[in-house]
Amino acid sequence: MPTGEIEIKVKTAELLNSCKKLPFEIKDFVKKTEALRLQYRYLDLRSFQMQYNLRLRSQVVMKMREYLCNLHGFVDIETPTLFKRTPGGAKEFLVPSREPGKFYSLPQSPQQFKQLLMVGGLDRYFQVARCYRDEGSRPDRQPEFTQIDIEMSFVDQTGIQSLIEGLLQYSWPSDKDPLVVPFPSMTFAEALATYGTDKPDTRFGMKIVDISNVFKHTEVRFLQDALSKPQGAVKAMCVREGANYLKKKDIESIRKFAADHFKEEVLPVFLKNKENWNSPVAKFILEKQRLELIRLMEIQEDDVVLLTAGEHKKACSLLGKLRLACADILEMNGMVLRDPALFSFLWVVDFPLFLPKEDNPLELESAHHPFTAPHPGDIHLLYTEPEKVRSQHYDLVLNGSEIGGGSIRIHDAELQHYILATLLKEDVKLLSHLLQALDYGAPPHGGIALGLDRLMCLITGAASIRDVIAFPKSFRGHDLMSNAPDSVSSQELKPYHIQVSWPADSEAERSSLNHSHHPES
């Protein structure tokens, strides 16, 4: 045809199948609820976006495999998903076996197996591993998810990090700007102090600044109070051009958020002009302090400074949350802050090895998992002040999302036993096979796991990880297409020697069993 398109003259045509009226049009501009999309997933998959996402995912994973298998001698090894419960594995799905009272468990990751493979001399392991996590009522999680799971022998932290940098660079989609490696690195302490989080979005500044020194001799009561407490500090964050983008109601909602979630006061102050939204403290800031802050934080006309005082970690966390909230508001009001074409990777390192238990702060729990090796510089503290020990754990962060984490592992059976039994007070019997394995000449080893769903979600710019999974579960863990999970007759439960213990208030539900399909909205 003149337009350059090809016109086909049909001589005969055969109708291969007919098509009923679709429940929605397969056009990207046609709005449809996610529930409808999930119920007719096989139609939703025809959309340009889903085709692009799934095809790109396949290509990225293929490139990763080429990099690992063909270029770096890794061995793709499948590990079992029918395993036994791990200590503290409260989030592991159970699978009843035909032996009365005996259950398999679907593991959250192949952690134990990959370490055992190192003991077994398979010194470069990887797997695109299906993992399972039962987070009960927690919303927006997939009960099954996929991770690029890697483990190596005779490697250190830098070795794993450059492997992953090369892996991502090699498999990065060709329609995007190539990645620049190495990725920057930041300690956990620095990330917390500067961004108020262990997964900073480094696409934009708006960093947290410690301004305690400026107020060392302040007479403002609440600053005085904060500074006099252990770890007390005054922190501030400069919102560039905030005066032009933040409305009074935005500031009010920021202050309310701080009061509601952190029981802290946040004071918005203009330091380069007169206006000060209800900030009672502004007038108590001395001229000397004002000039010092302007210098320290490089404050310009129309900038707004958010200031808070309190315990270091809490104050930083608060400002970290406000940083993201402000970014949302600024972007909603027209500022361009986070370039969607920018992929800002960051390593976060030197995490603490242990954290105080949430329900009993006098006891310790692993910050990540009990196989993480302590930082070589801190080993002596294990026996005196274990809470101060840093770990050899590392997280990979992309645009403010954690997309991977790993560590150098403990390869010394005695050290592993000490940490499990003495420090964590775990029942070591459950891990006797692993402890025993370390005793048979385990090599030093370490690894990492990348969350493939999250990574693909960020690469494609999808609104949810459900948009990079062919058949995802809904917000509440249901398959809206087939109606899983579903009822099962007591006859079918018999071979597994289990029966349902119906909650007292569910008689109604019980009698409505086998009723059909109630798609959630």
Place this chain on the structure above:
Amino acid sequence: MPTGEIEIKVKTAELLNSCKKLPFEIKDFVKKTEALRLQYRYLDLRSFQMQYNLRLRSQVVMKMREYLCNLHGFVDIETPTLFKRTPGGAKEFLVPSREPGKFYSLPQSPQQFKQLLMVGGLDRYFQVARCYRDEGSRPDRQPEFTQIDIEMSFVDQTGIQSLIEGLLQYSWPSDKDPLVVPFPSMTFAEALATYGTDKPDTRFGMKIVDISNVFKHTEVRFLQDALSKPQGAVKAMCVREGANYLKKKDIESIRKFAADHFKEEVLPVFLKNKENWNSPVAKFILEKQRLELIRLMEIQEDDVVLLTAGEHKKACSLLGKLRLACADILEMNGMVLRDPALFSFLWVVDFPLFLPKEDNPLELESAHHPFTAPHPGDIHLLYTEPEKVRSQHYDLVLNGSEIGGGSIRIHDAELQHYILATLLKEDVKLLSHLLQALDYGAPPHGGIALGLDRLMCLITGAASIRDVIAFPKSFRGHDLMSNAPDSVSSQELKPYHIQVSWPADSEAERSSLNHSHHPES
């Protein structure tokens, strides 16, 4: 060194880890029980054979991915393993959810999802898919296994077959003779008549021959009886040089096997010399018949002919079993029959679409699964004599093992509904999503699944599929290293609203809960 080896002068050495005395030596010639190997799997993995098997498996799968993804535009798509029970899914493991009485199910294959992907316009799908099958007490099965799962739109049987031939040729280990394609093909009826099985080992002859015509006018009573019944036939198989390799006790055990398992009589006869081990019928074979048989079966001096009479299928099955038993005996006695370096692939096609139900022969069940399309030549029979309809199912057989199977699927919703509801009498509500999907313009499609564990077992010549799996379950479905499946406290069962129903005789076991590790032998 003079030998060409390199000698290293060590200046300093650091001990990275020490090693306890191993429970067995890592040398291939050291015999150890499989239970011990599985208990210390991480040590067993260090053996030459396990390293070779697992590394080769990884390479073969990588080549398969290159062939499918890079050369043929297939998309690697992960499908869920937390699904809902399929009709007749008695072998599906259940996974309790946190909703009372609701269970996920671990599917035996991604069958429904792969068909839905075709409806969704992902017209070339593949996945190295983890599948689950709970075969209860059946021995020597892995509860989880892996298949190379493939589905295509707008394809016919030949299309899938040549894809798979190309796939295997491309990924075949380079240290083996290259594969010759296309693979030979045989109908189910021919396989049964010639080899007595739907998975013939075509590395050697010893074919079954129908000799009914020779005995059309026999006066031997039991041959007469057999021939007078419907489908009655006389069948024979020639064991070359049998007289030199089969001892009298071998023949006796063959006859006992036939009597015990098939309630049939097998008569061993020498047709070229006088000796006839206890074969009362031999003397009734007329000279004319003897010469006719020698001609028909190309019988040589010292050959032994095994002869049986009965219903066609039963007689063939019996001789098919004896064919393999004889091969075992002949090889044990020194004959080379099945070359371990020979890989003899075979397509078996034109299976029946339905079989009579085992427990009620008046009803039909799918010979493979209910989504298999009928043979185009037999569609009219669906409404009159469905038991005579052949299917578009195909099996791939290697050296007598089924290593793959697939079919062209039904893409017409009405036909699928008729087969499910009218012929199979299934509850169509359980498959309403699939029926609905077919109604929205499903393309014609078909696919296949290759059993990766079995394939690798044959390629590596391993004794068991457990030797090509890193962490297999034992014969009885246990993980002997970690002791899975394991007991779980009733506290841990609570969130899933289930409790154990202890069998009456298991009180003893119940009270011994949480006792440790009893490796099976």
